[in-house]
Amino acid sequence: MEMITARGLARSFRNKKGETVHAVKGVDFSVRAGEIVGFLGPNGAGKTTTLKMLTTLLKPTAGSATVAGYDLAADPQGVRTAIGYVGQSSGTAPMASVREELVMQGECYRMSRTDAAARADELLSALDLTEQAGTMTMLLSGGQRRRLDIALGLIQRPQLVFLDEPSTGLDPQSRTNLWEHIRRLRDDHGATVFLSTHYLDEADALCDRVLIIDKGRVVAEDSPEELKQHMGHDTVSVEVESDVDRARAVLEGRLGVRNVAVEGTTLLLSVEYGNRRMMELLRILDDADVVPLSVQVTRPSLNDVFMTVTGRSAEQPDAVSA
């Protein structure tokens, strides 16, 4: 069953100078039930804008979508009843207590006071926030606040949860902790998760499938592993005793070696499927009487994928933000 289907979804707006900015330029994708799918892209790529369109916060200027079985244009209210949303800067009233916020959120989803209270306690326990139940939200730590944001997005047990840059600003331990909670959403509760992120490691760790988005368009789509396989290249580093230049001459162009770089006595080979070809490459060196001292295979990162697909590094700050 398709949880999300987007066809030609686009959003443009007028900036201060009166120019039309196309934040999202026609995005097509689907998400099946039970998947964890991620939008990966640098700041300004259009991730948040797309997420806001799918969660009814913004009206698309073109295109259509079906979210959790409801048509986005025809029945936005229906969409709202079926989804949970954890925004980038998700909002909690500073002086309300954690539990109060959860109960009120439940009531907004038409739960009775008692149901909302029971569900709040359940979530507090599941997200390790029981001790903070009576604390004012403005006194929470970053990690606690993010967990509260997630709890708020889950209060009505949605089958589809949207997370916009969930771990931005969190320390490493909170991030890993958060990832665990996100995985549990799908593993324990069968929810479908759609998240956006500009962190490559987050997409790699969490997502079944990654949609790479750049400048308002989806430019690549596959599982992290496949993307790295097809679009990145392994780096095989071979340190040799001597004869670096001869080693290079022997290996250049062989067996899918795309590029040979030399650093001192180490050859850096860009090879597709380097982990499989490593043995054969070493044999070639051996036949040429070059003695390899050490070998290392580095798998490609999503940054390599991003670079290949867009020509830019994902970690470079982008000038434009939507």
Add this chain to the structure above:
Amino acid sequence: MRFLADCGIIFRRQMSTLVRSKLSMTAALIQPVLYLVLFGPMLKGVVASSGADPWKVYVPGLLVQLALFGAGYVGFSLIPDLNAGVIERLRVTPISRYALLFGRVARDVVLLGAQAIVLTAMAFLLGLRAPIGGLAVAIGIVVLLAVSLSALSYSLVLALPKAAEHLFAPVANTILLPLMLLSGILLPMSFGPKWLDVVSHIIPFRFAVNAMRDLFDGQYLTAAVGEGLAVAIGLAIFSVVLGGWTFTKENA
């Protein structure tokens, strides 16, 4: 009805925030008393010389002033919620967008109603003698004004560009001060020069104050009362429609 239940959710939240802050409550209840006690005696001298009963002239103006400065500034309370992302979060839930506005307006009206009653009761203690029927209708007009000003105040906040919430205070002040001066709150506009009186005709509150002065005097069927009620109702409808529109605007 779903909408009323949604308003109830927001109303209860707003009320609990208010009641929780003893400072807010105290300030809210002291306000009317201060107006009465600090300005009332001064006015007596001025107004009595023209033959009218000073309390019947002053208290209606005071009630409208209470509405202006009480309900006119409620937008402030929306700003922290807006900045914290609470409004955005609530917009993704099925709760009615109109409830986000009306739940707040309801709280503002309840608070202002309480203040109006405190003020009128105190005025009674200090010598005001007005018929109950007149008082009831007058307070009804004040409630309508509160609805209008509250809705307009929230609309103003939403109309401000992002990250420019600090402009709310200066803009609100710039609008409210002339409104106050031209409404005949402190003194009837007829006391001033003709041109000032003419200009004040575009201010809705002028009609409300005049209507209430007649009502306090026990006159129910005058033109002023009719005009005042019409203006109060018209303004309330306009503000509520505008407010509803600003709250539902950026939505799918």
